[in-house]
Amino acid sequence: MNYTELQLTVSPDFTDILTAELGELGFESFVETDEGLNAYIVEPDFDEPALQELIAKYADQTAIAYEVNSLEKKNWNAEWEKEYEPIEVADQVRVRASFHPVDARFRYDIVINPKMSFGTGHHETTAMMLEHQLGLDFAEKTVLDVGSGTGILAVLAAKMGAQAVVAFDIEEWAVANARENAELNDCPQITVFQGTIDDVDPTNRYDIILANINRNVLLAEIPLYTSLLTTQGHLLVSGFYEADAPDIAQKAIDTGLTTSNTLIRNQWTSLVFDK
Template identity: 45%
Template sequence: MDFIEVTVLAPAELSDILIAELAEVGFDTFEENDAGFCAYTTEDVFNPDAVAEIMSRYEAQGELNYSHRIITRQNWNAEWEKNFQPLVIAERVSVRAPFHPKPEGVEHDIVIMPRMSFGTGHHETTALMIENQLDVDHRGKRVLDMGCGTGILAIMAEMLGARQVLAVDVEPWTVENARDNAAENNCRTIECRLGGVETLADEAPFDLILANINRNVLLEDMHEYARLLPSGKPILFSGFYEEDLEKITAEAERQGLMYQRHRTLRSWVSALYLKA
């Protein structure tokens, strides 16, 4: 299945609103830039009429232009290699492609080949999750990474001392990519599995759950995450905006997950909860 990229040229204050609107019609990955942003979804989810309707409602609020294109699976490598730059998160974690030199002075060096998967660390939610992971004890823990993408959070979990990591995603090429990235980083504890929460029916409890997906999926599946988490154990959520934190927290508390703290970056959130 191919991706759809919608490129939007708009002022910053309008971009934030449009990102929130597009998230409501199936777009789940966004890359902001000086001129606006790019939004991504899969071809089966893309609804051009819904996008056009959103844009028409905001045309009067500022200079606004948009276009879309298909990014085929075979062209994905060329797309990200053209723009992918290495980065350092929290001055402790390097994220780079295999063709970048290994940096000096960081505790953890993660090598990522994204292919068709999102999750290079450049998106705010991934960076926020990694920052939160650095503050959570992973040593000897059994960890679940839901919506694993490239496997970057699962890799981070093993580097932080997890004894076992289950990385789950609904896209076949994503699971394949996560496996390859785990091997690239010499990981030995990571199992990559295709599917959603239904694949966890017979799983034993986890000591830590990482769920960087999107607001709607988090709300729908939160009861399953809570079921798999013993009392006193942490869960990290991301993939939603500051305006959605109250709704996420309300559902979390209904499921016995107590809010602890959160980080924000350009309106995106990663929040930590503990099972009561």
């Protein structure tokens, strides 16, 4: 069966949400590009009027253009495997797919089969979050992973000794993927549910909260994260550009947090706050 390739030219700020929206339209796999996003769907399932309706939905928020190509039948798993390379973080973490061999040189071996979910470690924001995690003590800690995607951050927290990790995502397919990856990595202390921060029990407290989302969500939700932190707890955030970091930091400071660490990669930023 042939596939249809959709090439989207769009701002990086919108690739995550468009991935989710296209997943609802039946697209099966996604590749971030320098121009935006490529998405793939079996040819009979492609609905161009539905796509045009989706494009119109975001046209007033960002410049967006698309091109559609018909692709010959291929072994897409083989193509994906050919392109997916393991990544290494701070000489301690290696993130790989299940078809890659183990490399014993790394302290933490993380297996992530991403499917449609965001978070293989290849994006700067995810890699910076992993690096920040290496600087914290997770032993016997309770952890909340906000917008967990593939569950990669939750998996590292568990491998670093966290007692319990609660992860959630708004997308059903991301939740399923995170659960699969938790099982792949033998992390029974990870619990994943579908929902938002409003579905987290407000009486619970967490030693460490991980939130790799985007600027607007962080600005709206940082006060909630702060209320869920234990005294001397840590909040790790990413998913925004360097230019947005002052606003994010000020919001955290206004809620009683202090900034303790900063990483910047290709204009993307990740911050650590302490309570």
